[in-house]
Amino acid sequence: MTEKSEIKQLDEKTIEQDHLDDVVEKIKISENKLKEHIDIAEDDLKVINGAFDDIHVGMDGDAISMDSALSIHAQQQMLDERNNSWHQSKQRLEILKKLENNPFFARLDFQEKGEPKRETIYIGLTSFTDKTDHFLVYDWRAPISSIYYDGKLGDVEYQTPDGLQNVDLFLKRQFLVENGKIQAYFDTQETIGDQMLLEVLDGKSSTHMKGIVKTIQSEQNKIIRDTKSKLLFVQGAAGSGKTSAILQRIAFLLYRYRGTLTSSQVVMFSPNMLFNDYIQDVLPEMGEQNMVQMTYSQYLARRLPNISVESLSQQFEKQEDPVKKNVSKFVSDIEFFKILTNYGKLLNQSGVSFKNIKFQGNIFIPKEKIAEIYYSFGPQYNLGNRLDATVERLQKMLRRKVGSEMRSKWVSEQIEDLSQEQLKMLYDTADQEFKNGDDEHRFLARKIVMAAMQKVYSQIIHLRFLNVSVNYLNFLKAVPKITDLSKHGITEEQWKEDIDDFVELFNNKQISMDDLSPYLYLYDLVTGKHGETDMKFVFIDEIQDYTPFQLAYLKDKFPRARYTMLGDLNQSIFTKKNSQTLLSEVQGLFNADETRVVQLTHSYRSTKQITDYTKSILTNGQRIEPFSREGDLPNLLVANSIDESLSQVIDQVNKNDEKNYTTAIITKSLKESQEVQELLQKKGVEATWIRSENQRLATGTIVLPSYLAKGLEFDAVIMWDASKNRFDTDEQQLVYTIASRAMHRLTIATVGELSPLLQRVPEKYYTK
Numbered sequence: 001m002t003e004k005s006e007i008k009q010l011d012e013k014t015i016e017q018d019h020l021d022d023v024v025e026k027i028k029i030s031e032n033k034l035k036e037h038i039d040i041a042e043d044d045l046k047v048i049n050g051a052f053d054d055i056h057v058g059m060d061g062d063a064i065s066m067d068s069a070l071s072i073h074a075q076q077q078m079l080d081e082r083n084n085s086w087h088q089s090k091q092r093l094e095i096l097k098k099l100e101n102n103p104f105f106a107r108l109d110f111q112e113k114g115e116p117k118r119e120t121i122y123i124g125l126t127s128f129t130d131k132t133d134h135f136l137v138y139d140w141r142a143p144i145s146s147i148y149y150d151g152k153l154g155d156v157e158y159q160t161p162d163g164l165q166n167v168d169l170f171l172k173r174q175f176l177v178e179n180g181k182i183q184a185y186f187d188t189q190e191t192i193g194d195q196m197l198l199e200v201l202d203g204k205s206s207t208h209m210k211g212i213v214k215t216i217q218s219e220q221n222k223i224i225r226d227t228k229s230k231l232l233f234v235q236g237a238a239g240s241g242k243t244s245a246i247l248q249r250i251a252f253l254l255y256r257y258r259g260t261l262t263s264s265q266v267v268m269f270s271p272n273m274l275f276n277d278y279i280q281d282v283l284p285e286m287g288e289q290n291m292v293q294m295t296y297s298q299y300l301a302r303r304l305p306n307i308s309v310e311s312l313s314q315q316f317e318k319q320e321d322p323v324k325k326n327v328s329k330f331v332s333d334i335e336f337f338k339i340l341t342n343y344g345k346l347l348n349q350s351g352v353s354f355k356n357i358k359f360q361g362n363i364f365i366p367k368e369k370i371a372e373i374y375y376s377f378g379p380q381y382n383l384g385n386r387l388d389a390t391v392e393r394l395q396k397m398l399r400r401k402v403g404s405e406m407r408s409k410w411v412s413e414q415i416e417d418l419s420q421e422q423l424k425m426l427y428d429t430a431d432q433e434f435k436n437g438d439d440e441h442r443f444l445a446r447k448i449v450m451a452a453m454q455k456v457y458s459q460i461i462h463l464r465f466l467n468v469s470v471n472y473l474n475f476l477k478a479v480p481k482i483t484d485l486s487k488h489g490i491t492e493e494q495w496k497e498d499i500d501d502f503v504e505l506f507n508n509k510q511i512s513m514d515d516l517s518p519y520l521y522l523y524d525l526v527t528g529k530h531g532e533t534d535m536k537f538v539f540i541d542e543i544q545d546y547t548p549f550q551l552a553y554l555k556d557k558f559p560r561a562r563y564t565m566l567g568d569l570n571q572s573i574f575t576k577k578n579s580q581t582l583l584s585e586v587q588g589l590f591n592a593d594e595t596r597v598v599q600l601t602h603s604y605r606s607t608k609q610i611t612d613y614t615k616s617i618l619t620n621g622q623r624i625e626p627f628s629r630e631g632d633l634p635n636l637l638v639a640n641s642i643d644e645s646l647s648q649v650i651d652q653v654n655k656n657d658e659k660n661y662t663t664a665i666i667t668k669s670l671k672e673s674q675e676v677q678e679l680l681q682k683k684g685v686e687a688t689w690i691r692s693e694n695q696r697l698a699t700g701t702i703v704l705p706s707y708l709a710k711g712l713e714f715d716a717v718i719m720w721d722a723s724k725n726r727f728d729t730d731e732q733q734l735v736y737t738i739a740s741r742a743m744h745r746l747t748i749a750t751v752g753e754l755s756p757l758l759q760r761v762p763e764k765y766y767t768k
């Protein structure tokens with residue numbers, strides 16, 4: 001930089017700092033006004049609550065007067081209004097406090113087509129005006145802000161709710177602000193310059209994910225601001241910012257549809273609970289509420305409270321023989337979903353199984369009778385209506401039964417045995433009068449029968465008379481008649497064995513992941529459940545671990561939602577190779593013109609050296625562009641025994657500690673992670689063992705199995721025991737997933753010869 005331009009920079013910086021100070025000043029004024037508002041609202045709330053108490057005191061246990069009722073209503077309304085306004089002010093104050101430290105991170109100078117004047121705007125976490133329509137800061141999600149992330153200088157366009165808008169962009173400036181002081185600024189031609197991004201990426205990992213508002217990349221911006229697609233499918237390399245981008249997308253959507261969209265209408269399915277915990281701060285940091293978050297298995301398992309669903313570790317550790325793999329593939333596909341859908345239609349004519357409805361241990365309405373009622377309705381009924389009509393009919397039968405049951409012997413006996421206490425409980429009032437003894441007897445008999453029949457009533461309305469498991473079993477048995485199993489490499493004998501496995505598990509109150517979705521889908525078909533129409537946006541992360549069946553089922557569950565699915569087909573650690581065809585299968589569920597597929601090819605997480613290494617693990621030539629952030633070459637630690645390997649690993653952990661890097665030692669299996677943790681403990685090395693998805697990430701060194709590391713990242717990763725026989729040939733994706741968790745340093749430990757999956761990495765990419 002020449003002396004002259006340095007001086008110019010300094011002057012500019014002072015001007016910008018003055019402007020920033022001015023904005024901060026105004027933010028503070030606004031904060032004070034809000035605080036006053038909050039105080040007044042709090043005082044008002046106290047007064048209204050006090051008035052409420054007075055009304056309650058005046059009630060004296062008598063019937064409440066009309067005046068009081070009106071007054072309560074008015075007070076309640078007032079209370080709600082004040083509460084809302086208090087709540088909103090509080091929220092706004094929180095976000096203004098954040099803005100005060102860092103009011104903006106970018107500036108744009110531009111001229112709108114046809115307008116005489118240039119405009120300058122500043123962009124920050126939220127918009128801020130000091131008077132109506134006088135924007136000192138624009139929200140990063142405002143339409144105009146898009147050009148900061150998107151275009152180059154010159155003629156650029158951006159999307160507004162009314163269509164495309166063109167502007168001439170002269171200047172794009174980025175600021176690094178800390179506690180109200182501009183540390184540096186960069187004028188940039190490109191999308192968010194490398195310098196700023198480098199600063200951010202060089203930072204340390206944390207137990208909670210951070211937002212990326214200031215450095216969203218142009219390819220990510222497209223995902224964030226998409227409002228058209230019914231299906232937005234994002235395929236991106238490890239560390240390409242898929243998860244980061246969709247969290248920003250959720251914040252964008254909540255802003256864009258403010259007033260019509262709430263965070264409870266957005267759901268995100270994530271790989272495990274640990275991951276949920278990892279990302280939970282991102283939206284609140286941006287002043288938005290978190291969306292609904294769950295895992296797929298959680299979403300379904302809550303509907304079967306008495307049955308335990310195969311856990312993540314069981315799914316992962318299960319060693320399947322080739323036959324089982326064929327069966328598993330068959331029941332995971334869209335075709336199986338269609339077979340089941342069609343089977344559901346057949347049930348309209350016959351085939352639904354029922355259970356007897358019992359009363360006091362005896363059959364009250366036999367299952368055959370229920371089936372007769374169910375199929376007595378004409379063909380114009382669908383399964384759902386049929387069931388509703390059956391419930392109505394059964395309730396009617398129950399009511400008729402009350403009369404006859406009241407005259408039965410057990411009722412008279414019970415009345416005779418009633419104590420004074422029990423009698424009092426049955427009477428409507430303590431001094432209830434009856435015309436005569438018969439009248440009283442009838443009254444008591446009805447009460448007793450009704451109480452006893454309550455259970456039957458509840459069996460009926462909760463559809464306990466449906467034999468859900470037998471229905472599913474019947475379906476499984478029907479499958480070989482509906483489709484040619486040999487096409488899927490399955491014999492009838494093998495299919496039968498699979499059915500036996502289902503029955504055996506089910507008798508032990510367990511169900512496999514393979515059976516869970518079809519089981520519940522059949523239940524939904526029979527009950528005519530329509531899915532949650534209120535859900536507007538569904539996000540599915542790590543899509544490669546879902547089966548096409550599961551995705552078809554989710555689509556059925558949220559029929560009106562728009563879907564964003566993201567994943568990396570190279571990280572399919574549960575479904576392995578099957579996922580390569582996933583995209584085409586999923587696309588088949590949506591109209592082609594409502595689908596958009598986006599590829600993210602830049603990898604931001606890791607240093608260039610680590611990305612070069614992990615990229616070479618993959619054989620299918622995926623396009624992955626490393627970000628030019630430099631670091632050490634990954635290192636390979638070769639030992640002759642577990643003991644030696646352990647001391648090498650401890651050495652490495654110490655080296656990482658010196659650099660203030662948090663180390664994650666990632667093992668293949670859960671059992672191994674436990675062993676490593678114990679070995680470390682014996683050597684006096686402190687490390688937290690993450691063994692279940694319900695735990696939280698800890699600071700300091702951690703040891704965890706591969707399938708729990710999904711979606712997470714760490715400063716330094718040590719891959720434990722990558723030796724020759726540890727990984728199967730089809731586990732390339734697992735090895736890639738483990739290695740790609742590292743941000744700054746990657747170490748591979750092996751006892752004896754290295755796994756062939758890693759031997760293919762060229763020697764120039766690592767040190768020994």
Ligand SMILES: Nc1ncnc2c1ncn2[C@@H]1O[C@H](COP(=O)(O)OP(=O)(O)OP(=O)(O)O)[C@@H](O)[C@H]1O
Pocket residue numbers: 197200201210212215216217220236237238239240241242243244245567568604605710711712713740
């Ligand atoms: N635009 C960006 N600006 C700053 N940091 C970014 C950006 N995009 C991604 N990152 C960082 O890169 C890392 C990886 O991002 P993220 O976890 O979202 O990637 P991912 O594609 O979901 O990865 P994976 O599939 O491996 O789980 C995170 O540390 C994230 O903060």
